[in-house]
Amino acid sequence: MREKLKHIFAQALMNLVRAGWGGLASIATIGMSFLIIGIFLLLVLQLNALVAKWREEFRMSVFLEDRITQTQLEILEKRIQNEAAVMSIAFTSKEEALASFRRELKGQESLLEGLGENPLPASFQLKIREGHQSPDAVRRLSAFLSRLEGVEDIQYGQEWIERISSAAQLMRVLGIIIGSILTLGSALIVSNTIRLAVYARAGEIEIMRLVGATKAYIRAPFLVEGMLQGSLGALLALGVLFAAYRYVAATFNVASPLFSTAADRGFLEPSMMATLVGGGALIGAIGSSLSVSRFLKA
């Protein structure tokens, strides 16, 4: 058994070396395909992370009329708290709003000097449960709240999240379509490289069949060669992707703090990288089987 395995791997490696530029081209093409698949994967993951983070931070601001009384305020707070969609509620008074505004204007407080009285309204900040964050649900909640007594206005940045979320969705669909096409192409290219390897050894294969080699025995080295090409290609793609990712993440961290939060989650998870390499091996195996089966049948 060990002898056999040694033979299979030795043959596969020898074939790969003999394949020379053809083998390299095959690996590079698979690498290219996987690079593109990897880029989509990373983008989708980053966007999803961003969306998740935003969803968690999602707040609805309920601005209150200036003339609201303390009793009205308490009743209003209770009513809002009773809403199923509301996870928590926090109150910001007019004074707190001004103080926080002042902090944000740091260095330019003079802008506020002309103001006679505090123009900022008091407000409630509502955390919305994730299950209630769909555009419809949020719109309904907003409409309901705006009709309550003492409420002046409702604000939320929910559309943004939906937009990013649907962008992520679109990316995923695009990624799957492009990925499938590239995967199919990669399999055909491996198939072609292996076909050359099979033809180069046609004489040997013929003799092996005549002296009683099983099909599996003949097929195994080519299968391993295909798997090697596929997994090496995927590894190559991961290497390039990682380097590019490090570069891009570093640049974005400086240029756009928005992305840094999502970039914090790091590169692809080990299990995902393993899946990609395994996928490469699988594609290689499929490509190889295509050629060898056709040859053995003939």
Added chain:
Amino acid sequence: MIQLYHVYKTYGKDLEALVDVSLHVQKGEFVFLAGSSGAGKSTLLRLIFRDELPTSGQILVNGRNLIRMKPRAVPHLRRMLGIVFQDFKLLRDRTVEDNLALVTRVVGMPGPEGRRRVAQLLKLVGLSHKAKMPPYKLSGGEQQRVAIARGLMNDPLILLADEPTGNLDPELAVDVTRLLLEINSRGTTVLVATHDLKLAEEAGRRTVFLKKGRIVEEWP
């Protein structure tokens, strides 16, 4: 050992390679299949090592029905057979010894036993001193002896030879025939296809004549 019953083989619509061939070869027998090229000798051999299936008829080899044999079982049939061709089919990129060793790997014969077998067979065909040479540096007769040695690696019950002397000078052809007779004397059933009637005649063994796919005559 080999039994053919009313075997027909037709290629395409009307190319009749074999027509109603019935043939019985006993265990330990030496049989020549004689006939000009296109008579159906090679087709007959290919049917016996199940490279192809007959259009109709039955074929039994060592009691196994080739028509009903599953493709999975074919490698095991082949291990009972030694097959030799006119063009030797030796691999140029490895030595004589490695050409034989290929068989040991294919059938999973362990290292030392395989090496012993290679040495033993090279001695039988008288080529021990050329074990490390590439086949193309050997003469045609020597190459055919290597091919025969390879055919014997599995210690086959039957040796099938398709025009083994077709590429050889007359003297070398006699040598190779002598070797085949010697192998037969050790108990292996041998079936040789040849167009060289003189060779068959000189060997004085049972000879079956094929013409246009039919058995037309038989000696003795």
